[in-house]
Amino acid sequence: MVPTPKLEPVVLTDEERSVLSGWARRRKTAQDLALRSRIVLRCAEGGSIGEVAADVGVSRPTVSKWRSRFVANRLEGLSDEPRPGRPRVITDDRVEQVIIKTLEETPGRDTHWSTRSMASATGMSQSAISRIWRAFGLKPHAVETWKLSTDPQFVDKVRDVVGLYLAPPQNALVLAVDEKSQMQAIDRSAPILPIMPTTPS
Structure with missing residues (x-):
């Protein structure tokens, strides 16, 4: 033996x-x-x-x-071994750099970042900036007011949430619930019409 x-x-x-x-x-x-x-x-x-x-x-x-x-x-x-094909060129550190600049800085005199200004500031392409913002749900150009997160673990938390959507556990159903704190149920804008005698209630 x-x-x-x-x-x-x-x-x-x-x-x-x-x-x-x-x-x-x-x-x-x-x-x-x-x-x-x-x-x-x-x-x-x-x-x-x-x-x-x-x-x-x-x-x-x-x-x-x-x-x-x-x-x-x-x-x-x-970690998983690299898959065949084009190697990844944007590291996690560079992704984090884009997110932090988006949330914690403003581009000079402008009120918010654009893909062009962020690409110029980070040395990435506009398409790369767009993909990062889309993956993390960031839309600095589409809001009138912008709240900056002061949570030092924000990037890690967002990665976990995005990862849950991209690769959910097996046999799991992922649902999202968004609280609309500034919305409330209101009455109809038009009065309810009276029921006709021949119309079932």
Whole structure:
């Protein structure tokens, strides 16, 4: 019988454990990443591939795959491998830069950003700015007043919400409810006509 090779232990730094714990707690978006994080956290507690697979509820090959990728590449190893085709050229940092400028700054003398002025300020194309605004539901050109968010986690929260729409959990129905605080039910603008004797009520 061929002996089973000894597994390299999974040892986490405090920072890695904190990041993995945050990813593992996600319940609405990035479920694949959450599962991979739980696998690595369980591997760090020790035990065989089979024990980890049974505890997490996945197959042994799945545990082996993500355990090996984490040992080799740490946190970056848990992300999806690049798909064939044109590589992504706009990073998350640049997307965040556009969102922060849109919400927290104004373009000089103008009252709001346009795709042209934002493209000039960030060095991106107007089409790229338009796609980012559309993905995050930002319309600085279509409102008369603009409220800036002071929440330091605004970008992360918006990413979670947008991710929920783009990649909802399996068999889930995503609904949106928008509170219209400035709208109220009012009476009809025209009086109700009296019912004719021959018309059923």
